Amino acid sequence: MLFHSFTFLIFFVLVFSLYLKLSHKLQNRMLLIASYIFYGAWDWRYLGLLFISTLTDYLCGIGVENSKEKSKKNFVYISVFINLTLLGIFKYYDFFAENFQSLMKNVGIETHPYFLNVALPIGISFYTFQSISYTVDVYRGKLKACKNFLDFALYVSYFPQLVAGPIERGTRLLPQILNPRTISKENFIKGLYCVFWGLFLKVVIADNMADLVDPVYDINNSAYNGILTLVATYSFAIQIYCDFSGYSLIAIGLALMMGIKLMENFRRPYFSMNISDFWRRWHISLSSWFRDYMFSPLYIYFQSSNFFKGSSIQFRHLLIFLVVLFLTEFLLGLWHGAGWNYAFFGVYHSILIGGYYLTKKYWDKLNKYFQIFLTFNLTCVGWLIFRSEGLVHFYDLFLSIFSSWNLDDPNNLIYLKQFFALTILLFFHEIVEEKKNNRYAILYAPKYLQYILYTFAIILMILFGQFAERKFIYFQF
Amino acid sequence: MEKSEVLKELKNLIEGQTEKKIKDENQDIDIDSFTMMLVITFAHQKLNIKLDMDKLDFDQFKSLNDLADVIIASK
Numbered sequence: 001m002l003f004h005s006f007t008f009l010i011f012f013v014l015v016f017s018l019y020l021k022l023s024h025k026l027q028n029r030m031l032l033i034a035s036y037i038f039y040g041a042w043d044w045r046y047l048g049l050l051f052i053s054t055l056t057d058y059l060c061g062i063g064v065e066n067s068k069e070k071s072k073k074n075f076v077y078i079s080v081f082i083n084l085t086l087l088g089i090f091k092y093y094d095f096f097a098e099n100f101q102s103l104m105k106n107v108g109i110e111t112h113p114y115f116l117n118v119a120l121p122i123g124i125s126f127y128t129f130q131s132i133s134y135t136v137d138v139y140r141g142k143l144k145a146c147k148n149f150l151d152f153a154l155y156v157s158y159f160p161q162l163v164a165g166p167i168e169r170g171t172r173l174l175p176q177i178l179n180p181r182t183i184s185k186e187n188f189i190k191g192l193y194c195v196f197w198g199l200f201l202k203v204v205i206a207d208n209m210a211d212l213v214d215p216v217y218d219i220n221n222s223a224y225n226g227i228l229t230l231v232a233t234y235s236f237a238i239q240i241y242c243d244f245s246g247y248s249l250i251a252i253g254l255a256l257m258m259g260i261k262l263m264e265n266f267r268r269p270y271f272s273m274n275i276s277d278f279w280r281r282w283h284i285s286l287s288s289w290f291r292d293y294m295f296s297p298l299y300i301y302f303q304s305s306n307f308f309k310g311s312s313i314q315f316r317h318l319l320i321f322l323v324v325l326f327l328t329e330f331l332l333g334l335w336h337g338a339g340w341n342y343a344f345f346g347v348y349h350s351i352l353i354g355g356y357y358l359t360k361k362y363w364d365k366l367n368k369y370f371q372i373f374l375t376f377n378l379t380c381v382g383w384l385i386f387r388s389e390g391l392v393h394f395y396d397l398f399l400s401i402f403s404s405w406n407l408d409d410p411n412n413l414i415y416l417k418q419f420f421a422l423t424i425l426l427f428f429h430e431i432v433e434e435k436k437n438n439r440y441a442i443l444y445a446p447k448y449l450q451y452i453l454y455t456f457a458i459i460l461m462i463l464f465g466q467f468a469e470r471k472f473i474y475f476q477f
Numbered sequence: 478m479e480k481s482e483v484l485k486e487l488k489n490l491i492e493g494q495t496e497k498k499i500k501d502e503n504q505d506i507d508i509d510s511f512t513m514m515l516v517i518t519f520a521h522q523k524l525n526i527k528l529d530m531d532k533l534d535f536d537q538f539k540s541l542n543d544l545a546d547v548i549i550a551s552k
Binding site: 140142276280288291292295296297299300303304313314316317320321357360361364 | 490494495496509510511513514515517518519521522523527528529530533534535536
């Protein structure tokens with residue numbers, strides 16, 4: 001059930017109508033049923049996985065609270081083990097089996113591993129992480145274990161953010177589930193605005209940018225044209241941003257209409273001044289998850305060990321930081337998909353972040369707009385890696401930008417026109433938000449200006465919008 | 478070590494790392510992961526104070542004062 005489909009519109013109208021009439025407890029039960037219907041509409045066979053993850057962390061949370069100090073950590077291990085096993089089997093098993101077979105073949109050993117050949121259960125990378133964070137936070141004393149299983153099940157499966165985030169935290173979302181919500185006119189309008197703008201980003205900008213990207217990045221396309229590769233790469237940077245942030249905005253908007261505040265997931269990342277700033281603006285829920293549950297604990301672990309113990313504070317800190325950064329970014333890259341291009345994407349970003357901190361005193365002195373320009377282009381190289389069908393494909397595409405320029409290709413002008421038109425639409429909105437540092441900046445503009453903008457956006461959606469044709473990119477993760 | 482001394486050491490440490498002057502202990506100094514980890518290493522090596530994840534909420538740390546408070550609380 002895609003957010004930008006007619007089916008979802010009917011679904012949400014029904015859910016919201018019921019929501020308005022029900023008491024708090026019944027709202028939660030109805031939302032839980034609706035969330036399972038929403039998830040089951042993708043593939044009912046994977047409801048069991050959602051249930052296993054939910055049950056695991058519900059029991060582990062209670063286990064942490066009721067155990068003696070020495071045994072508490074065991075429940076964290078159980079939660080991590082079960083959730084990562086689900087993720088490992090359904091997302092990574094075939095990838096590792098294929099690589100094992102390939103590795104063995106290279107040393108002359110024929111193997112025939114069993115391949116599962118299962119489709120990736122949608123949202124599994126998101127809800128398993130959300131579930132793990134709950135148990136860890138109970139262990140860390142940041143929140144009390146939820147005693148009501150049905151309320152906890154809603155925390156894990158809440159449909160606006162179930163299949164592609166934002167990856168919420170128990171400290172933020174659970175209290176909003178456990179306590180009555182207020183449906184206010186202000187939140188309803190803000191929510192509707194988020195849904196509207198999210199839809200626009202997806203159906204007008206992202207899906208039309210995809211028309212520029214797909215033919216160039218097609219693995220069967222061997223006629224490389226440097227200009228088209230460059231435009232397609234910039235287009236993909238905008239496509240993936242509008243696609244993913246569009247989804248997040250719709251999720252945030254739907255929840256806000258119900259009086260629930262989800263966390264911000266994007267904060268105009270292409271205005272970042274450096275790559276560290278980029279990761280504090282891009283997929284914030286994922287980067288902060290890795291920071292809190294992997295990077296920081298690993299850093300503290302190494303820091304408490306004898307690893308280069310006698311060195312100066314600055315040197316030891318830098319060394320541990322770079323090592324842990326590499327490991328974390330490698331796994332963050334791999335989280336996106338079972339492919340070496342995703343892992344390399346992560347490693348590339350670890351090099352960028354490390355490189356930034358090593359050259360910080362020079363980088364920070366550059367002109368502000370040049371910093372933004374450089375950061376955007378370095379990020380685009382990362383997107384080229386990300387979007388490629390493999391490392392060889394990336395290498396060929398990357399080289400073509402510097403060597404295979406075909407100025408006579410009639411597609412050049414068509415691509416450029418479409419690229420600039422869509423980019424200007426996005427840029428206008430982004431720059432207003434960035435200057436005001438407020439996602440709802442346009443809501444405070446004069447009414448007549450808002451009506452002009454909304455009318456213009458609606459016309460564009462009618463003329464150019466691609467409804468229910470393309471899935472959201474992050475569904476594949 | 479008193480809080481005022483911790484604040485002074487933190488100020489020197491972070492100014493040295495960021496090359497930006499910190500005028501006020503309550504000023505928002507935009508603490509990123511790199512700075513936060515440096516503070517953790519400093520607390521452990523210089524003050525023999527172990528900061529653990531139970532007390533660290535990165536989104537709440539904005540100023541020198543916030544950092545000093547968490548270090549003092551972990552003594």
